[in-house]
Structure formats: structure tokens, C-alpha cells
Amino acid sequence: MSNEIELTHTSHIVLGLISAAGEVSPYDLKQMAAATIGNFWSLPHSQLYAEPARLAGGGYLTERREEHGRRRKLYALTDRGREAHGQWLQVLTPEPYMLRDLALLKLFFGADVQALARVQLQTHRRKLAEYEQLTEQIAEYGPPGPRLALDLGTRHERQTVEFWDENSRD
Amino acid sequence: MSNEIELTHTSHIVLGLISAAGEVSPYDLKQMAAATIGNFWSLPHSQLYAEPARLAGGGYLTERREEHGRRRKLYALTDRGREAHGQWLQVLTPEPYMLRDLALLKLFFGADVQALARVQLQTHRRKLAEYEQLTEQIAEYGPPGPRLALDLGTRHERQTVEFWDENSRD
DNA sequence: AACCATACCATCCGAATCGGATTATGCAAC
DNA sequence: GTTGCATAATCCGATTCGGATGGTATGGTT
Numbered sequence: 001m002s003n004e005i006e007l008t009h010t011s012h013i014v015l016g017l018i019s020a021a022g023e024v025s026p027y028d029l030k031q032m033a034a035a036t037i038g039n040f041w042s043l044p045h046s047q048l049y050a051e052p053a054r055l056a057g058g059g060y061l062t063e064r065r066e067e068h069g070r071r072r073k074l075y076a077l078t079d080r081g082r083e084a085h086g087q088w089l090q091v092l093t094p095e096p097y098m099l100r101d102l103a104l105l106k107l108f109f110g111a112d113v114q115a116l117a118r119v120q121l122q123t124h125r126r127k128l129a130e131y132e133q134l135t136e137q138i139a140e141y142g143p144p145g146p147r148l149a150l151d152l153g154t155r156h157e158r159q160t161v162e163f164w165d166e167n168s169r170d
Numbered sequence: 171m172s173n174e175i176e177l178t179h180t181s182h183i184v185l186g187l188i189s190a191a192g193e194v195s196p197y198d199l200k201q202m203a204a205a206t207i208g209n210f211w212s213l214p215h216s217q218l219y220a221e222p223a224r225l226a227g228g229g230y231l232t233e234r235r236e237e238h239g240r241r242r243k244l245y246a247l248t249d250r251g252r253e254a255h256g257q258w259l260q261v262l263t264p265e266p267y268m269l270r271d272l273a274l275l276k277l278f279f280g281a282d283v284q285a286l287a288r289v290q291l292q293t294h295r296r297k298l299a300e301y302e303q304l305t306e307q308i309a310e311y312g313p314p315g316p317r318l319a320l321d322l323g324t325r326h327e328r329q330t331v332e333f334w335d336e337n338s339r340d
Numbered sequence: 341a342a343c344c345a346t347a348c349c350a351t352c353c354g355a356a357t358c359g360g361a362t363t364a365t366g367c368a369a370c
Numbered sequence: 371g372t373t374g375c376a377t378a379a380t381c382c383g384a385t386t387c388g389g390a391t392g393g394t395a396t397g398g399t400t
Contacts, residue, residue: 006355008356008357009272009275010356010357012275012279013275020279025378025379026379036278037275037278040270040274041269041270041275042268043357043358044358045359045379046357046359046360046381047356047357049378049379049380050380070364070365070377072379073379085279088276089276090281090285092285092286092289093272093273093276093286094289094290095273095293096294097269097270097271097272097274098210098269099210099267099269099270099323099326100211100267100268101267102179102267103263103267104267104322105179105182105186105207105211106259106263107315107319108186108206108207108315108318108319109182109186109189109190109259110259110313111260112260113318115260115262116263119262119263122264123264123266127266143280145277145278145279145280148277148278148283148337149274149277149278151333152274152330152333153269153274155329155332155333156269156326156330159325159326160267160322162325163321163322163325176385178384178385178386195349196349197349197350200349212387213387214387214389215350215388216350216351216353216386216387216388216389217385219349219350220386240348240349243350
């Protein structure tokens, strides 16, 4: 029940989501991830089924089944899990980010700027609009983390739109 | 010599680098990647040894050995490789980027903003300085791709510095 | 000539991740 | 009572990760 397990980025995401939500099913995790961090950090939903099981094996989560209906698996933090999450939050992270942008890659390798720009412009305008709407909806009270993250995300999108816009002309 | 092979992101990076450089060894690729796309797209150097071999197996590259010295493996594009690279450049990419930022993740999950900001500020100021220096060094003639990519990268860094700076106070 | 420090260069491998195909389950409408 | 849809979960082969490890040329020192 408590084999030694290495905690990866994925692990900490799962711990973080469960920490915010209480007791949840993998499907709930999938929904939550899609609505929040999915905007800047991708992971296949299959991970959100596999990882909780792995974490339970390491003693970071409890696992039980719904009594009725679908009898889905439900996970919640153990003390160990809560502890691990808290620790992780406190470790400073000097690493820079990785901007996995296929368009940037193609741009670098010589793709046609304007063609690229036209399609990227659409994408990022949409994303920006989405973020701006989210900003209006997000509660003023409640934890500041999501608001701050959204703010940074929005700025990046604005920046990106500006860049592709400038390069879509002449 | 020509099994069917799926071309992944990694494949296209290797094709792109070789396309720019002529005939190179995996070690050369590693150096090139580190100096260029390594700034925004990470991949372990082991990939740059494995992938060319795989591409050669698919008929996209030729593989030969140096006559003297270390007898390193050298790879160059075949017509098929050149073709594949050109095709790839022309396909529009509507996908948005993924911003794999550990600091953003922690921010979202409630880490202390100021602590995070202080250390991130250092990181990104350094990166920004590096890009600005690069900008001065980069040749005005030659392909515009790298210049444009550097420009976008610089803007993102500037943006990021600004964000963390604002959030490092009070 | 033998040494050794230091780049330079290459491979290996277990674990984690990816992404999409596939299957199953409950519910409501017809 | 079967059709259709949204929900929910699992599987699996291929790819990627990241770091440990191990070779090889070069130049300087004794």
C-alpha cells in the first residue's frame, strides 16, 4: 500500500487538483484540468486515470468506490498527500518555461510568415477572448492563484496576438 | 532501408536543423539545438542521437561515417527528407502553444506569489538579457525566421519580467 | 614516452508520457 | 425495450524523458 513512488509534475497536478476539490473521480479531474490548467499545460486524460491509482499506491491518496450507480472510484488526499502538496508549493522554481509552440518552430525554420500569422491570429484572438470572458466570470474573493495565473496567461495571449498581427501584413 | 516511419515533432526538428546545416553529426545537432530552438523547445540530447538513425531507416536521411579520426556518423537529407521538410513547413498550424511553466502551475495552485516572483524575476531577467544580446549579434541578412522567432521570444520574456516584477512587491 | 586532465562524443535504459482507439455504463426519449 | 447520447473508464504501442555511464582525441606536464 505504500511503495516508494517518485512524484512527477503530473503527480503534483493531481495532488493540487484534489487538494482544491476534496474527493473526486478521475473523470472530475479530467473536467477540472480541462477548465483550468489545461489552458497552458497539456496532459492526456488517460494520465488522470492512471496517476491517481499510482498515487494511491504510494500512500498519497485514499481510494474508494461509490456505493451506488456507476460505482466510480473516488480519491482523496491522505495526510501524506497534503504534506507533499504543501512541500511542493514551497520549493522555489527557478526554471524558465518551455513555450511549445509549433508555429514558432515553423517560423524559425523558415515557413511563410504571413500564412502562419493569418491562422495563428485567429487561434490566439479566440483564446484571448476566452480568457477575457473568464476574467469577468472569475470571483474576486477566493484564492488569488487562479486569477494571477489567468492574468499572466492573458498577457501572453495579448502579446502573441500583437506579434502575429504585426506580421500578418505587407 | 525504407520502412514506413511516422514523422513526429522531433523528426521535423531534426530535418529542419539538417536542412539548415548540410551534413552533420548528432553532436553537431545537439550544439545547434542548444543554441537555437533549445531556448523554447526542450528535448534531451539522447533524442538527437536516436532520431537521425530512425530517420535514416525511413529513407529521409543518408548516414555515413567519417573516414578518419573519430569516425563519427554524419547525416544528410535525401530528396525524400527535403520533400518532407518542405511539406511540413507549408502545413498551416492552428494549434495554440503550450506554456509549460512550473512557476505558473504553482502560482495557480496557491504558492506564495512574492517568493515565486523573486526567483522567477531573476531567471527571466537573465533570459531577456541573453535574448537582447543575441538580437544584436544576429545578422541582418540571412533568413528572417530565426530573427522573427527571437523577436517573439524576447517579447514574451519582457512580458514575463513585467508580470513577476509587478507581483514581487507589496 | 608515459601520464592525466579536459573537452568532446555517444549509447543505454527504465520510467513517464502521449494520444487515440476501444469499450462500458446510465439515462432519457420515443 | 430499444435507440441515442453524454458520461466514464481502460488499454496499449510508440515516443519521450532524463540522467547515468562509458568511450575517444588533444594538449600539456613530468
